Amino acid sequence: MKITTYTPDYNGSMAIVYSDTKELSQHLNQAQLDRVRALGEKFEEQWLEVQAGTDSAWVYKLGKSIDADARAEKMRQAGNKLVLKANAAHLDRIAILGAHVPHVAEGAILGNYQFLRYFSDSHKRKNAMAQLFVSKEDEQALAPITIAAMGTLFARELVNTPVIDLTATDLAKQAKEASKRHGFSIEVLEKKQIESLKMGGLLAVNYGSTEPPVFIIMEHKPKHATNEKPLVLVGKGVVYDTGGLSLKPSNFMDDMKSDMGGAAAVIGAMSAAAEANLPVHIIGLVPATDNRPGGNAVTPGDVITISDGTSVEVMNTDAEGRLILSDALVYAKRYNPELVIDLATLTGAAARAIGRYAIVGMGNAPKERMLALQESGYRTHERVVEFPFWDEYKDLLKSPIADMKNIGGAEAGAITAGKFLEHFTDYPYIHLDIAGPAFLKSRAGYQVEGGTGIGVRLLFDFINNLK
Numbered sequence: 001m002k003i004t005t006y007t008p009d010y011n012g013s014m015a016i017v018y019s020d021t022k023e024l025s026q027h028l029n030q031a032q033l034d035r036v037r038a039l040g041e042k043f044e045e046q047w048l049e050v051q052a053g054t055d056s057a058w059v060y061k062l063g064k065s066i067d068a069d070a071r072a073e074k075m076r077q078a079g080n081k082l083v084l085k086a087n088a089a090h091l092d093r094i095a096i097l098g099a100h101v102p103h104v105a106e107g108a109i110l111g112n113y114q115f116l117r118y119f120s121d122s123h124k125r126k127n128a129m130a131q132l133f134v135s136k137e138d139e140q141a142l143a144p145i146t147i148a149a150m151g152t153l154f155a156r157e158l159v160n161t162p163v164i165d166l167t168a169t170d171l172a173k174q175a176k177e178a179s180k181r182h183g184f185s186i187e188v189l190e191k192k193q194i195e196s197l198k199m200g201g202l203l204a205v206n207y208g209s210t211e212p213p214v215f216i217i218m219e220h221k222p223k224h225a226t227n228e229k230p231l232v233l234v235g236k237g238v239v240y241d242t243g244g245l246s247l248k249p250s251n252f253m254d255d256m257k258s259d260m261g262g263a264a265a266v267i268g269a270m271s272a273a274a275e276a277n278l279p280v281h282i283i284g285l286v287p288a289t290d291n292r293p294g295g296n297a298v299t300p301g302d303v304i305t306i307s308d309g310t311s312v313e314v315m316n317t318d319a320e321g322r323l324i325l326s327d328a329l330v331y332a333k334r335y336n337p338e339l340v341i342d343l344a345t346l347t348g349a350a351a352r353a354i355g356r357y358a359i360v361g362m363g364n365a366p367k368e369r370m371l372a373l374q375e376s377g378y379r380t381h382e383r384v385v386e387f388p389f390w391d392e393y394k395d396l397l398k399s400p401i402a403d404m405k406n407i408g409g410a411e412a413g414a415i416t417a418g419k420f421l422e423h424f425t426d427y428p429y430i431h432l433d434i435a436g437p438a439f440l441k442s443r444a445g446y447q448v449e450g451g452t453g454i455g456v457r458l459l460f461d462f463i464n465n466l467k
Helices: 030-043 068-088 101-111 136-160 168-182 191-196 200-206 256-275 321-335 348-357 367-380 391-397 413-422 456-464
Strands: 002-005 014-018 047-051 057-061 093-098 131-134 185-189 214-220 231-235 237-241 282-291 303-305 311-313 339-344 359-363 384-386 429-433
Touching: 002 136, 014 068, 014 101, 030 047, 030 057, 047 068, 057 068, 068 093, 068 101, 068 367, 093 101, 101 131, 101 136, 131 136, 136 168, 136 256, 136 456, 168 185, 168 214, 168 237, 168 256, 168 282, 191 200, 191 214, 200 282, 200 303, 200 321, 214 256, 214 321, 231 256, 231 321, 237 256, 237 321, 256 282, 256 339, 256 456, 282 321, 321 339, 321 413, 348 359, 348 413, 359 367, 359 413, 367 384, 367 429, 367 456, 391 413, 413 429
Parallel strands: 002 131, 014 057, 014 093, 093 131, 231 282, 231 339, 237 282, 339 429, 359 384
Antiparallel strands: 047 057, 185 214, 214 282, 303 311, 359 429
16 A cells, blocks of 8 residues: 655545644644534544544544553554445545544555455455555654565465465565565575574474475665664464374364465565664574375374474474474574574463464563563554463473473463473574464554464564664
């Protein structure tokens, strides 16, 4: 969606957020003002249409004062509702004026997203809304928000694309194209290089596939970087997950193209950070493969060796994400990072614990890092709920024949997965399990059906406020 500067000669539909009707006088005629004064109180915190047709006009009266984060989210949802109304009226442009414009526009951009790639009549289905007009002042405030939103839409596109068109190799191609568009550097390790690095977790998950694995390394290193040691982002890139020989029931497999939501978030965040030229040195790592039960697929009871020499008894091949992430976390050690954050659609336990409403977070990083991430979560409404990370949980991963096993028991599954990953770190570490909010069966406001791109806006805000 294009963002254009609003000028007094603008000719088209408009939406105005206001507190007092006096603020509307420069935009509405007397008849429209009279309608607002007659009905406005009944339409608090919702859009009131004061004129229909080509030059439609809506107004939104703010209600009682609420905290800044809650207000921002309320206005995003208002922006989503506005763009739905505009599309229903077949409008191709709208000016958003008044208060809280950046967040209203953000909700409109995110809510206007469609995934139409496979429709034969996609041109007929495409939303009419294509252009937002905002004041010059609001345009400046909206710039970073728009960049993060566009990174989110890119992540959604990746998640929504089925594996027939997005193998691990295809994912690497998409990352390469993004690097050219946005200006970060990239290197893609192929199977022989992965073998030379002895990435036993990534290779084991890939055994059952006819498609080769890749290991994607991205870097944004501005000359004016404020951090001496890099921030490393790691994303789980299982482009499709059957569960391997621990095969998922078919109805649990329907949306498993989304199992690379963590990878999509990291690629989207790298794209946004580079586009905005944020003054932070960032590394992005994505191990990518599909998980299939064919060929010489790894079997429950097999023992594999991760790239740091740790032996792992594979008790369940559907706990594959932690295996490929383990090699990436080992690889991250070479950067001597200030902080590593991984994102993964890792466990059903996380989704069952808190649903689609938040991300499960845990880790051993200094408390101020987790607090800063949670503050970013409140600002973007990609909230992070911290789970305990006590060492007792690691006892559940003891194996009688290897250094570790890849699952614990029926209890605390999200935490034992995190403790498994922590074993491969020697740096401050935060693990984000995005299994709940990464993919939705039905629309929830501006989080449309399918991939949500969760994590991109969270990471962008966190990086932009990194101290």
